[in-house]
Amino acid sequence: MKTTTYRVCTLCEATCGIAVDVEEGRVTRVAGDPADPFSRGYICPKAYGMKAIQEDPDRLRKPLVRDPGGGSFREATWEEALDFAITGLNRVRQSHGNDSVATYAGNPNAHSLHAMIYGPVLTKALQTKHRYSASSADQLPKMVSCGLMFGGALTVPIPDLDRTQYLLVLGANPLVSNGSLMTAPDVKSRLRGIRERGGKVVVVDPRRTETCAEADEHVAIRPGADAAFLLALVNVVLSGGGAKLGRLADSTLGLSDVERVVAAFTPKRVSGFSGIPEDTIVRVAREFAEAKAAACYGRIGTTCQEFGTLTSWAVDVLNLVTGNLDREGGVMFPEPAANRGGNRESVPGPG
Ligand code: SF4
Incomplete structure (x- = not known):
């Protein structure tokens, strides 16, 4: 049986509404959602490509870790992968200070509600001044001028x-x-x-x-x-x-x-x-x-x-x-x- 799920494409700032058809657990079609008041049914080729990404045999479906000392990656559980990342991050921070860690946020994370909610929590906990994003690569002058002019970096x-x-x-x-x-x-x-x-x-x-x-x-x-x-x-x-x-x-x-x-x-x-x-x-x-x-x-x-x-x-x-x-x-x-x-x-x- 076909079901249609309505979501937002997070691949870029335009956040177009998408309608995703699913049959027996498989995506059969991704289309624009004409009822979305913002995008009005429009999507670009990147959203059509989501089905191919979903089915790509090379897409990571489980965490991979590489043990210290090199070697190839091996599959791990989420618990093991998270412990591995936390241990490594803390080791680097304890040895070299908080600013030895840098973060980068780009698309599609920046347009995901999950990342909007939890990303700032993580960066605050890391206490690093090195926080990079697509913004720091190409739009900070606008945010600086708007911050000085209007009183906030996101008042663009x-x-x-x-x-x-x-x-x-x-x-x-x-x-x-x-x-x-x-x-x-x-x-x-x-x-x-x-x-x-x-x-x-x-x-x-x-x-x-x-x-x-x-x-x-x-x-x-x-x-x-x-x-x-x-x-x-x-x-x-x-x-x-x-x-x-x-x-x-x-x-x-x-x-x-x-x-x-x-x-x-x-x-x-x-x-x-x-x-x-x-x-x-x-x-x-x-x-x-x-x-x-x-x-x-x-x-x-x-x-x-x-x-x-x-x-x-x-x-x-x-x-x-x-x-x-x-x-x-x-x-x-x-x-x-x-x-x-x-x-x-x-x-x-x-x-
Ligand atoms: S469909 Fe294209 S234009 Fe719309 S949000 Fe996705 S990537 Fe951006």
């Missing part, structure tokens, strides 16, 4: 793709990544949705990426010039109509410092540095500021570079001064579906 505002009218993408290729730090299953349909409702998608990237095929415009930029480009956009906005802080006016500090900093980043100067024509910088700034709702989104190309933290900050300064921070159709702060045990700031998850 993400674009409201389904309501925005102008999406400015820098250093990101969501058609391939499925929208890292954006959590957006079926990005292609969502980008098309912006254009179908009369909006605009602009991609700023040194390379003509796959996402450019779904955009209205590709603006080629010299690698590493994103911060200067964004500060030039802010310069145009502030020297035009000024900042539109709206209800955030009372909670915004340091705008006069921003005005002073961006004064040097004129479109003319930044044009030479970035390789983007002056009139394109001015036009993009005005389009962004005048759009009914606009969102600026930067990803790995803006963080894994010389000015990663500055660029990450400038993304949200642009959103802020155009009235698009923390509003529908702009960038918004997501509410987690589950409380991460009070460790949200100390345990960054991968994006």
